[in-house]
Amino acid sequence: MSIVFMIVGRNEPLYEAEFGLKSANPAQRAAERENSHLSQFIIHSSLDLVERKQWFAAYPYLRVVDKFNEQIVSAYLTAAGVRLMLLHDGRSEEGIGSFFKDVHELYVKHMLNPFYRFDTPIISPEFDERVRALAVKWL
């Protein structure tokens, strides 16, 4: 079961990563890829729930916002309205919280790069690498 992480800006997804796509069997991997479209769909559909929950849940880590079969969507909201979303199968809330917090810090640092404009997709390979390292550490 893979974990999907997404940063969603105001109008479009800014960054997407999938962790743990490990199956050696090509057929199974193809099936997982098939699922990744579904994952995107689940995450996007839960954005409305984030919007609803942001008014009464503890800010900025909104914890679990949505469930879809066995899959769970956790969310984290930054001050500028950028949402960090994680689709997983029931990891510890503390671990996810720490992951979000560290990614948020990374995101803030990335924003300070003069070549990055706010609310545009993140294409930096270094950012990607660091997010993956954080995923290994916390998830």
Added chain:
Amino acid sequence: MATSGKQHTRLGEQAWNKMSKVNAEFFALTYGAMVMQLVQDFEDTAAVNAQLDTMGYNIGVRLIDEFLAKSGTGACADLRDTAETIAKVAFKMFLGVVAEVANWNADGTAFSVVLYDNPLIEFVELPPQHCELLYSNVLCGVIRGALEMVQMKVECRFARDVLRGDDLNEIRVELKEVLAEQMDDQYFEGM
């Protein structure tokens, strides 16, 4: 050479303590915003590099006066002395970091200023479409401008840049000629 190197370091410390400070993040972000504006205005990377160099030159010709007034260094005996002064005193005084002098050529007319820590490039990551940009090129201009004011015509360029994937920053400085102090023709006409 070792003792004079120490002396330069001490002078640098003193000058640094005297200078008024500005927040490093604020400084890095301001410079970043300026470079970004140039990139948007010029589009051509070579033109941006040239513009940064020119800006640096204009800073340098003014900065040398402040440097000589506040640092307490006198006239330099030779180019080696000049190089040490730039790396140990001037960089410390204005940027708060110490640079190293390295890679002298055989004639002793060219050297490299090696910067391990460049405060300008904090947070910066060059996107692929700007991989030819010399982000900190303003430093080359500053050195060129400042040395020209003390009768040394030099050529400066970034030989290595951390942002382009090198492990350190190296500014190559080549002495082209020492300008002789001479009066303008107008001076003689008036006599």
